Amino acid sequence: MKVKTLMGVFPIIFITVVVFASVGLVTWTDSITTDKIEEQEEQQIQSMLKEMFPSMSEYTFEDDIYTIYSDGAGVGYAFLAMGKGSAGEIKILVGLEDETTIKGITIISQSETPGLGDRITEDSFASRFAGLNIEDIALTKDGGEIDGITGATISSGAVVDAVRATAMEKVKSLKERE
Amino acid sequence: MGKFWKEFAKGIVISNPLFVLALGFCPALAVSTSVDNAIGMSVGVAFVLLGSNLIVSTIRKAVPNIVRIPVFIVIIATFVTVVNLVFHAFVPSLYESLGIYLPLIVVNCIILGRAEAFASKNPITSSIADALGVSIGFLLALFIISFLRESLGTGSVSIFGFRLFTLPVLGDNPMTLFILPPGAFLVMALLLALFRRMGVMKNE
Numbered sequence: 001m002k003v004k005t006l007m008g009v010f011p012i013i014f015i016t017v018v019v020f021a022s023v024g025l026v027t028w029t030d031s032i033t034t035d036k037i038e039e040q041e042e043q044q045i046q047s048m049l050k051e052m053f054p055s056m057s058e059y060t061f062e063d064d065i066y067t068i069y070s071d072g073a074g075v076g077y078a079f080l081a082m083g084k085g086s087a088g089e090i091k092i093l094v095g096l097e098d099e100t101t102i103k104g105i106t107i108i109s110q111s112e113t114p115g116l117g118d119r120i121t122e123d124s125f126a127s128r129f130a131g132l133n134i135e136d137i138a139l140t141k142d143g144g145e146i147d148g149i150t151g152a153t154i155s156s157g158a159v160v161d162a163v164r165a166t167a168m169e170k171v172k173s174l175k176e177r178e
Numbered sequence: 179m180g181k182f183w184k185e186f187a188k189g190i191v192i193s194n195p196l197f198v199l200a201l202g203f204c205p206a207l208a209v210s211t212s213v214d215n216a217i218g219m220s221v222g223v224a225f226v227l228l229g230s231n232l233i234v235s236t237i238r239k240a241v242p243n244i245v246r247i248p249v250f251i252v253i254i255a256t257f258v259t260v261v262n263l264v265f266h267a268f269v270p271s272l273y274e275s276l277g278i279y280l281p282l283i284v285v286n287c288i289i290l291g292r293a294e295a296f297a298s299k300n301p302i303t304s305s306i307a308d309a310l311g312v313s314i315g316f317l318l319a320l321f322i323i324s325f326l327r328e329s330l331g332t333g334s335v336s337i338f339g340f341r342l343f344t345l346p347v348l349g350d351n352p353m354t355l356f357i358l359p360p361g362a363f364l365v366m367a368l369l370l371a372l373f374r375r376m377g378v379m380k381n382e
Contacts, residue, residue, distance in 0.1 A: 010242055011242035011244050011245040012245075014240075014241070014242050014245060014249070015245045015248055015249055015252075018249050018252050018253070019252055022252050022253070022255070022256040025256055025260060026256060026259050026260060026263075029259075029260045029263045029264065030263060032267075033263045033264065033266065033267035033268075036267035036268065037263075037266050037267050040266070040267065040270050044270075111278070113211070113357070113358070116354065116357055116358075151354055
């Protein structure tokens with residue numbers, strides 16, 4: 001009888017051990033990789049900033065705004081913007097030349113429909129923002145200066161809206177800072 | 179050695195995971211929009227399948243029969259999560275190209291299917307052969323589907339940023355439908371019907 005009960009309980013014990021081992025392993029991996037992943041993301045942003053502001057020598061990060069310096073002189077600002085795409089969040093790095101003009105944008109991550117919405121990551125789309133006044137960041141159909149991508153109106157619109165809204169908000173806080 | 183090659187070869191055509199076993203449709207339909215995605219997904223699947231077949235085959239004698247499925251699921255999920263984190267932290271370039279596919283692989287029933295149907299009953303070397311064969315079969319199937327979908331749906335095919343060709347009329351007016359979910363079902367159904375007709379796949 002005793003042996004039989006033991007046999008009956010064994011599967012339960014086995015799966016409990018497996019689950020605990022799994023939790024332990026995942027937790028341990030997570031703890032050793034978290035710092036590394038953050039560092040990785042910081043580096044990614046840094047290289048994107050460098051690409052956007054080739055003359056960048058250093059930058060500071062304060063109130064979610066990156067201030068870009070070239071040999072001590074401020075050459076622009078950058079910040080992250082979140083857009084609501086058709087299939088999730090779109091994370092965008094936006095660069096400002098000064099308090100009215102867009103320097104450029106870079107799509108950091110997105111999960112739009114492959115082949116349609118994900119064309120927002122192509123340079124030909126991102127380059128449409130460069131040099132525009134923040135006020136003009138809107139799709140042409142809404143009276144703005146940005147041509148949307150054919151077949152990807154929602155995704156292009158999401159990027160445009162996020163860039164304009166976040167840029168206006170950040171410019172406001174930049175002005176308050178002075 | 180003959181057995182190794184037999185297990186390896188069977189996964190490619192006679193028990194092709196997509197076209198014959200009809201496993202892993204969900205991720206296959208979702209990522210077959212472009213050839214790039216298809217290759218990325220296949221590499222991810224190959225990696226995880228090798229790992230899971232190896233682990234499952236190693237512990238196959240210790241696992242109590244009635245809890246084997248939950249145990250396999252926990253093992254696969256753990257493996258995928260750990261691999262995902264490790265790639266993210268230490269191999270960022272690989273993570274950038276595979277990162278979006280790895281989490282999807284947890285729900286890929288090919289992995290569990292092979293663990294249950296093969297690795298839990300066979301020794302380690304055969305399980306490795308099976309994993310490799312099935313992965314190549316998956317890559318082949320996914321490549322065919324994505325090639326058709328990308329060329330019809332966008333009018334051109336490019337691999338890793340290098341444009342292979344642009345179709346004359348479709349290049350300007352692509353049939354966007356094929357990139358969207360209905361296109362996946364259409365292409366898949368037509369291919370399955372074609373292969374059945376040709377007798378490549380026999381109903382076992």
